[in-house]
């Protein structure tokens with residue numbers, strides 16, 4: 001079965017497909033965010049470019065790159081590169097945790113740009129209590145499904161118990177909740193560079209899904225995050241990218257290709 005679904009946040013058309021072996025629990029994640037129950041009739045004009053599939057491995061997003069190559073986004077916190085990264089998350093090399101400063105284990109962090117969940121998982125593995133906020137329904141579904149599957153993996157259970165996942169826009173959610181956070185991390189989408197072939201496949205598929213105007217509100221999101229934390233907000237940027245809006249960070253930590261700009265709170 002395949003039908004178009006106009007996502008609520010993105011203007012990019014998407015088709016969905018339920019294959020044999022798709023678990024009810026995985027399909028439920030798509031339905032929960034309104035993806036699986038689009039009432040729209042099949043639209044023959046909709047490009048078959050982006051497809052959300054549910055199969056035996058759970059939810060995946062499929063796309064075609066500019067040269068027609070297949071791009072797949074499948075989140076898996078247990079196996080492969082992400083599983084490896086998580087296993088090694090306690091090493092001081094994890095720059096994001098370093099940029100957060102000396103926060104004690106158990107500190108409460110809000111990740112205002114859940115995306116693929118990678119930063120959140122690393123932070124939770126370090127002992128922080130993490131609230132993940134992701135506003136895009138397709139990414140929210142992929143993330144919720146990956147977290148669900150990872151829960152079945154005993155060695156990850158303690159880490160996952162420190163994670164709360166919410167499908168919401170960060171600012172709207174923070175305005176409605178009284179939760180006090182020690183810090184926030186924010187990694188908004190950055191416009192595609194000219195050297196597009198250098199952009200990793202996963203980022204290319206994200207760019208297709210979110211469109212060219214993704215996260216253009218990042219600067220105002222940063223202001224709002226600074227109003228809701230006690231200690232600091234860390235923004236992840238490409239190494240040579242300008243800072244967000246006209247806000248000057250208190251300090252910046254430079255990695256090989258990424259920069260972490262740390263901001264202090266401002267009065268609410």
Ligand SMILES: C[S@@+](CC[C@H](N)C(=O)[O-])C[C@H]1O[C@@H](n2cnc3c(N)ncnc32)[C@H](O)[C@@H]1O
Nearest residue numbers: 113115116117118119134135136169170187189
């Ligand atoms: C570059 S990705 C983040 C990748 C993530 N740091 C990781 O480790 O996988 C940016 C994501 O942030 C989300 N996002 C941006 N602004 C947001 C906001 N104000 N509230 C919730 N999600 C937001 C976008 O929808 C997108 O999925």
